[in-house]
Amino acid sequence: GDSVTQTEGQVALSEEDFLTIHCNYSASGYPALFWYVQYPGEGPQFLFRASRDKEKGSSRGFEATYDKGTTSFHLRKASVQESDSAVYYCALGAPGKLTFGDGTVLTVKP
Amino acid sequence: DMKVTQMPRYLIKRMGENVLLECGQDMSHETMYWYRQDPGLGLQLIYISYDVDSNSEGDIPKGYRVSRKKREHFSLILDSAKTNQTSVYFCASSPGQGADTEVFFGKGTRLTVV
Numbered sequence: 001g002d003s004v005t006q007t008e009g010q011v012a013l014s015e016e017d018f019l020t021i022h023c024n025y026s027a028s029g030y031p032a033l034f035w036y037v038q039y040p041g042e043g044p045q046f047l048f049r050a051s052r053d054k055e056k057g058s059s060r061g062f063e064a065t066y067d068k069g070t071t072s073f074h075l076r077k078a079s080v081q082e083s084d085s086a087v088y089y090c091a092l093g094a095p096g097k098l099t100f101g102d103g104t105v106l107t108v109k110p
Numbered sequence: 111d112m113k114v115t116q117m118p119r120y121l122i123k124r125m126g127e128n129v130l131l132e133c134g135q136d137m138s139h140e141t142m143y144w145y146r147q148d149p150g151l152g153l154q155l156i157y158i159s160y161d162v163d164s165n166s167e168g169d170i171p172k173g174y175r176v177s178r179k180k181r182e183h184f185s186l187i188l189d190s191a192k193t194n195q196t197s198v199y200f201c202a203s204s205p206g207q208g209a210d211t212e213v214f215f216g217k218g219t220r221l222t223v224v
Contacts, residue, residue, distance in 0.1 A: 009150075032210030043114070043200050043215030044153070051210045089152065093210050096141065096160065097168070102152040 002027040004092050004101035012107045013080055021075040021104045023064070023090035032093035033057075033066055033073040037086045038103070044089055082108045112137050116201050116216035123223050129188035131219050133201030142184040143168075143202040143213070144176060153200065159184055160207055191223045 007022040025033065032051045036044040048057035050066035050073065057064055062077045073090060085108045090101040114135045123129050135142065144156040145168075155168030157176040165176050173195060177185045184203075188195055198220050204213045 041217065043202070043217050045215070046212040049210060049212070096158055096166070096207055097155060098143070098204075098213050099155075100153040102150065 002031065002092055002094050002097075002099045004090050004099055006088075006090055006101035006104050008104045009102070010105045010107070012109070014109050015081055016079045017108075019075070019077040019080045019084075019106070021088055021090075021106070023073045023075065023101060025071050025073065025090075025092050027092055027094065029094075030068075033064075034091040034093060034098070035062065035064060035073075035075050036089040036091055036100075038089065039086050044100075047088075049093075080106070080108045082110050084108050112214060114201055114203055114214050114216035116199075116219050119217065119219060121219060121221050123191050123221065125193055125223055126190050129191045129195075129221065129223075131186040131188075131199055131201075131221070133184045133186070133216060135182055135184075135201075135203040135214070137203060137205070137214065138181060139203035139205050139214070140181070141204045141207055142178065143204075144174070144184070144186045145200045145202065146170070146197040147200060147218070148197050156186065156199075191221075193223050195221065196223045197221060 003026045034049045035047040038044045048059040050057040053068040087103045092099045142159045145153040159165045159178045202215045
């Protein structure tokens, strides 16, 4: 079945550091790929998506590029802020279903 | 204001009791979902509903059932709750039935079964 793997369970950075969270997927066909962010006490919120190879999704300074060759959709941000502290989920969209990775807890220290 | 609303936000039940979690959305979305979230396991799909009375099992449906009698309302029912159903439950909705649309989540219901 479809699956999403996030390599990092936790990431700790200082403000203005560069962020990378690795996401790899396994799926048949050509799924849509997403990043969601979850703040404490809230449900996950859509960050952005990409639907085809080499497409870049971006929002709020975060970005990721759909790479069908390496089956990856890594999240990057050039300079993180304390307010970016949250849980980040990579997800894969199949018809009628959204499959999530296990999530990465990002902590940014001032 | 596009919103998914879950009630109640917190619930404590005894083992063996019946549990009803309610969810509403104001966006006329066709598709609605129930997920549960446990530490280290991310979000797991329990049930998906494509419209009124059109429900399908997700990855972990055992011990749960759902009801959707109106497009804007989707309920999750636990008949005879078990302690391993202690979790945070999220309802969500999305337009159409496509695989590449944004999914909107509620704030969750934290259920404790003692």
